[in-house]
Amino acid sequence: MRIFHNPNYNFVKWRWHALALSAIVIGAGIVTIARGGLPLGVDFSGGTMLTLKFDDAVDEETIRKALPSFGDAIVQTTGAPAEHRILVRLPMIRQSEEAHDIETEAKAVEAALHTANVGSFILEAKEIVGPVMGEDLRNKGFWATLASLAGITAYIWFRFRFTFAIGALAATLHDVLLTLAFLAWFGYDLSLNVVAALLTVTGYSFNDTIVIFDRVRENQRTAKRESLEDVVNRSVNQTLSRTIITSGVTCLAVISLYVLGGDVLRGLAFTLLVGIITGTYSTVFIASSIAILLSPKMPSGPAAAATAARAKRA
Amino acid sequence: MYKNLRWKFLVTAIVTVLAVWSFVPPKQKVKLGLDLQGGLELIYRVETDAALKIETDTTSEQLADALKTGAVTVQAVKVTSLTSFEVTGVQPANDQQFRTLAEQTTGSFGRDAGDTAGSYVFTMKPNIVVNRRSEAVAQAIQTIERRINELGVSEPLVAPYGSKGDQIIIQLPGLKNMAQAKSIIRSTAQLEIKLVEGEAGDEVALLASHGGKVPDDMEVHPGASGVKGDGGKTFYLVRKIAAVTGRDLRNASATLDENNLPAVKFTLNSDGVAKFTRVTGDNVGRQLAIILDNIVQSAPRIESRISQPEARITGSFTQQEAQDLSLVLRSGALPAPLTPQGQSEVGPTLGQDSIRAGVLASVVGLVLVTMFMLVYYKLAGINAFVSVALNLVILLGFIAYFNAVMTLPGIAGFVLTIGMGVDSNVLIFERIREELDAKKPPRQAIALGFDRVFTTIIDTHVSSLIAAAFLFQFGTGPIRGFATTLAFGLASNVFTAVFVSRTLFEFMLSRRPSGSQQQLSI
Numbered sequence: 091m092r093i094f095h096n097p098n099y100n101f102v103k104w105r106w107h108a109l110a111l112s113a114i115v116i117g118a119g120i121v122t123i124a125r126g127g128l129p130l131g132v133d134f135s136g137g138t139m140l141t142l143k144f145d146d147a148v149d150e151e152t153i154r155k156a157l158p159s160f161g162d163a164i165v166q167t168t169g170a171p172a173e174h175r176i177l178v179r180l181p182m183i184r185q186s187e188e189a190h191d192i193e194t195e196a197k198a199v200e201a202a203l204h205t206a207n208v209g210s211f212i213l214e215a216k217e218i219v220g221p222v223m224g225e226d227l228r229n230k231g232f233w234a235t236l237a238s239l240a241g242i243t244a245y246i247w248f249r250f251r252f253t254f255a256i257g258a259l260a261a262t263l264h265d266v267l268l269t270l271a272f273l274a275w276f277g278y279d280l281s282l283n284v285v286a287a288l289l290t291v292t293g294y295s296f297n298d299t300i301v302i303f304d305r306v307r308e309n310q311r312t313a314k315r316e317s318l319e320d321v322v323n324r325s326v327n328q329t330l331s332r333t334i335i336t337s338g339v340t341c342l343a344v345i346s347l348y349v350l351g352g353d354v355l356r357g358l359a360f361t362l363l364v365g366i367i368t369g370t371y372s373t374v375f376i377a378s379s380i381a382i383l384l385s386p387k388m389p390s391g392p393a394a395a396a397t398a399a400r401a402k403r404a
Numbered sequence: 405m406y407k408n409l410r411w412k413f414l415v416t417a418i419v420t421v422l423a424v425w426s427f428v429p430p431k432q433k434v435k436l437g438l439d440l441q442g443g444l445e446l447i448y449r450v451e452t453d454a455a456l457k458i459e460t461d462t463t464s465e466q467l468a469d470a471l472k473t474g475a476v477t478v479q480a481v482k483v484t485s486l487t488s489f490e491v492t493g494v495q496p497a498n499d500q501q502f503r504t505l506a507e508q509t510t511g512s513f514g515r516d517a518g519d520t521a522g523s524y525v526f527t528m529k530p531n532i533v534v535n536r537r538s539e540a541v542a543q544a545i546q547t548i549e550r551r552i553n554e555l556g557v558s559e560p561l562v563a564p565y566g567s568k569g570d571q572i573i574i575q576l577p578g579l580k581n582m583a584q585a586k587s588i589i590r591s592t593a594q595l596e597i598k599l600v601e602g603e604a605g606d607e608v609a610l611l612a613s614h615g616g617k618v619p620d621d622m623e624v625h626p627g628a629s630g631v632k633g634d635g636g637k638t639f640y641l642v643r644k645i646a647a648v649t650g651r652d653l654r655n656a657s658a659t660l661d662e663n664n665l666p667a668v669k670f671t672l673n674s675d676g677v678a679k680f681t682r683v684t685g686d687n688v689g690r691q692l693a694i695i696l697d698n699i700v701q702s703a704p705r706i707e708s709r710i711s712q713p714e715a716r717i718t719g720s721f722t723q724q725e726a727q728d729l730s731l732v733l734r735s736g737a738l739p740a741p742l743t744p745q746g747q748s749e750v751g752p753t754l755g756q757d758s759i760r761a762g763v764l765a766s767v768v769g770l771v772l773v774t775m776f777m778l779v780y781y782k783l784a785g786i787n788a789f790v791s792v793a794l795n796l797v798i799l800l801g802f803i804a805y806f807n808a809v810m811t812l813p814g815i816a817g818f819v820l821t822i823g824m825g826v827d828s829n830v831l832i833f834e835r836i837r838e839e840l841d842a843k844k845p846p847r848q849a850i851a852l853g854f855d856r857v858f859t860t861i862i863d864t865h866v867s868s869l870i871a872a873a874f875l876f877q878f879g880t881g882p883i884r885g886f887a888t889t890l891a892f893g894l895a896s897n898v899f900t901a902v903f904v905s906r907t908l909f910e911f912m913l914s915r916r917p918s919g920s921q922q923q924l925s926i
Contacts, residue, residue: 091780096841141754169757192744214751223447223745226566234878241870249863283813286875286883290820290890293871297864301831304860332834339776339830340823343769347819350768352761354439355816362820 094331101374102323102382108375112264119271127274129181131281132217134231136224137181138195141215144174148209153178156206157199168353175214177353182221192218231285238289239263242296250303257381258299261372265295268368269361276360283358291365294340298333298373303381305329318385322378330374337370409914412907419899420794423801433804435559436577437811439882440759442752443577444585448742450570455540455740456486456533459512463526464489465645466509468621476502481620487528488513494522538569543739545572550735551588552576571745582749584728590742592697593732595650595670595717599683600691600703602641610639621645625693627700628719640700642693647683649737652676654713656733658726661718666726668717670733677713685709696729762815769819770796773826781833783925787908788829791900795825798896799889808892811882817889824868824893828901832857833926846924850909854902861902865894 122128132139142153153165153176164179180195196216203211219227239259247255266288270280278284305325313321341363348359427433438445460483468481479493494502499522506515506524513526528536545562552560557576565573579585601622604610610624611617618624618641627638652672659669672680683692684706693703694717701719721729770792778785799821803810836853844852869891876887912924 091782092837143751143753173757192747212751213749214754216747216749218744218747220447220745222449223566226568230567230878234874237877238871238874241874242867245863245867245870282879282883286813286879286886289871289875289878290886293868294824296867296871297827300863300867301860304863308856328838329834332830335780335834336827336830339773339826340820342772342776343819343823343826346769346772347765347816350761350765351816351819352758352812354758354812355762355765358813358816362816 092331093334097327097330099327099330100323101326102319102379105375105379105382108371109379112268112372112376116264116267116271119267119274122274123270128270129279130224130228131279131284132179132181132219132224133282134219134224134228134280135181136219136221137179138199138219139180139215139217140178140196140199140213141168142176142178142203142211143214144176144209144211146209147171147174148176148211150176152208153203156203156208159202160195160199163199176211192220227282231282235266235285235289235292238292242292246296246300246303250307253384254303254306254381256384257377257379258296258303260380261299261369261377262292262295264372264376265291265365265368268372269364272364272368273357273361278357278360281357283355284361287358287361287365290362291369294366295369295372298337298369299377301332302326302329302373302378306378318382322382326374326378333370333373337366340366409907409910412903412910416794416904416907420797423798425801427800427804430800430804434800435804435807435809436755436759437809437814437882437885438575438577438748438750439812440755440810441577442579442750442755443575444579444582445576445748446574446586446589446744447565447746448572448574448590449745450541450544450572451740451743452537452540452570453486453740455536456528458740459536460485460487460489460528461644463510463513465621467491467506467526469645470505470509471502474501474505476505478502484525487533488525490518490523490525492518492520492523494524496522540739541570541572544742547736547738548572548574548589551732552585554731554735555585555588557585572742578752584724586747588728588732590744591728591732592738592741593650593729593735594695594697594737595653595733596646596695597648597680597683598642598644598646598693598695599687600640600642600693603691603703604639605637607639610641614641625695625698625700627703638700640693640703642695642700647692648672648676648679650733651736652679653733653736656730658723658730659716661716665718666721666723667719668721668726668730668733670715670717670730672713672715677711680713680715681709681711684711758812759815762812762818766796766815766818766822769822773822777826777829781926783912784833784909787905788826788833790908791829791905792822792825794904795821795893795897795900798900799893802892802896803889806892808888809885810889811885813882814885814889817886817893821889821893821897825897825901827864828857828861828897829905831860832901832905836924836926840924840926847913849924850906850913854906858902861898865898868894 150165150167154163157163157165157178160180162181164181166177167175168177169175178199180199196218200213239262243255243259246258269288269291273280273284302325305328306322309321309325344359344362344366347355348363351359464481464483471478476498477495478491481489481491483489510526512529512532514529516525516527517523518525541564545564549562552562552574557579559577561573561575563573565571574589576585602610602613607624608616621644622641623644625640625642627640652675654671654673654676656668656670659667661667688706688708691703691705693700695701696717701717773792774785774789777788781788796818799818802808832853835857836849839849839852840846872887872891872894876884876891879887
């Protein structure tokens, strides 16, 4: 079975449309995020997260009403409906750290729920991140992402050439920004798991690009007379079914994770899913376009041969 | 050809057996993270400033004491910052003797002339400051380890954490009584025995005979009110220099006092006995305050010189409190207070549900991927399945063998490894198809397919490994599990997708009569 039979699409011709589309989407994403559309998760902002397991079914509204003095508390059901699990998130620790007790809020919530008599429950998990630690993780996450981008770019520079490295870097940055935009539009928090997935997406996105660049390098060896545009376009077409099938198959696995892996992993799975799809798109349209744009314009084809011949004669 | 194949199968079999051997039975050999098996994780900052302050205070007091003993009068010895103190009013006639005494007592401080004549500023040497800070963290870790060992948690972890060097992470897997563990770990347990200079119902009355001011060599502590950790109605004026401290203890245990109430009995070491004998001998008739974390637990009167090593702290303890207190006294005081930075408590039931969901997602993912590969690549799909399944087996083996921790995001790493493992297979299969389209015979198409794609596979895996390495650096426990799974998965994938899958293709070819132009099922 085959999806493509000797594909020969002119991807390079569409590069301006693709770049424009990406720019619009990323711009819109940046506007959303700048307006606070991608809130930081408890891991990064600091705060308290409680997982409560009730004996009987309970709805979010009841819990919300039982916590009137916690206006910024986010209450969600989590896990399978039969598990009766409720997640309560308090974004910030109001108690100053100097009070030497970061559990104050958690204890207050527990007490309020007992007072409101919402049914018997056990506190299954309690996660508290102090503001200092949150900031620490924020910095680390930021630098790890940058360092990872720089590391892979350096590797591609070493293995291929500078313009390819920049092309791959641009494509990967593009994927990261697009993924962030979609995370914001679909109402996700920027949590530790999401950042881990983003870092994985950088690796994956470079992967895809490397496959095409490898093919470009191979084709350049055999076809010295073709222009770079043509070689790149031919390489993208030759690897097209691989590009589509791999991301399709990886998506299958990730969708299974998204649907069945539980709430904790949902943000991670979503990030991977979006990252893989945008990674495929950027591999085909963005990476090679940028590599071509940055490459010095070389006279191509017969004209080049003629020039060389003239130079020899002179 | 055939001989070559036998050797390749042998390598594959050995690797498989080794992998299976290292993770079976998985319940014992695969270490689960706290998010999966439940437990407590605490992150504290060691207030190393406090350790510096103690050193500065003690040194300035020792110098003041030595000056008093040596009859060198000065105007004042005053602590001016965390790491410095100032001596004012040194008479020129006494200057030489002052310097000698200062050299004997203030070794870790540098001395400079102060702003006014006859004044000196002592500042802790910079290398000593750095040392004291890291010592405080190291000591805190040792102390907490001793306390946790007495709690009887299996496989606890106490380690430095973060980039600033003053944080510690504590992991207690499978712990049940979290509240008790937290209070035991955090209690400073600073035991001091000091001579009492006065006792009154409030601070004003206490200081009346001293001109309303705490004298330089004394300090005020509240007495216990009966509520643990709370100051009561009595205030004590005590000497700053402790006669005996927690460092002079050899042992401590819970006991009952003469009224059959819970109390803590402690035994002094030989150093402590000597100090105790001297102070009780010199001060018969006066009171000694037993101070725990700055609260006076009791202040018994010295009836006679005491030269036995045992003493008792009475207070209003419950049996449990007496036991916990003796535990922390035995393990020694923390060098500095701990400030909580973060914590995570997970009950065992949540983890079990997470494992179930993760395993289900992995199995369904594998089934979906396999079905697709079989439909799309026909018989070669079996190749892909074998190499991906073997990849997972080797991955589990790696995790168990290197004692890496399996976390919830680690399970996500498993699912992702399925996808990434297939990536290499697709890359190879597509190339083989291309070569077949170019009318190459099957044997050559397979060889070319694998050879040409090999550098690509190395490049893609190296770039993913770079990302995983930074992920590992950045991550806390669960994320590290994810990074580890990815990295091991990538490593074993090179083996399964390139070596094992090729072996299978060659095996299929070897079953055909030579010169057969039969089509490959791909």
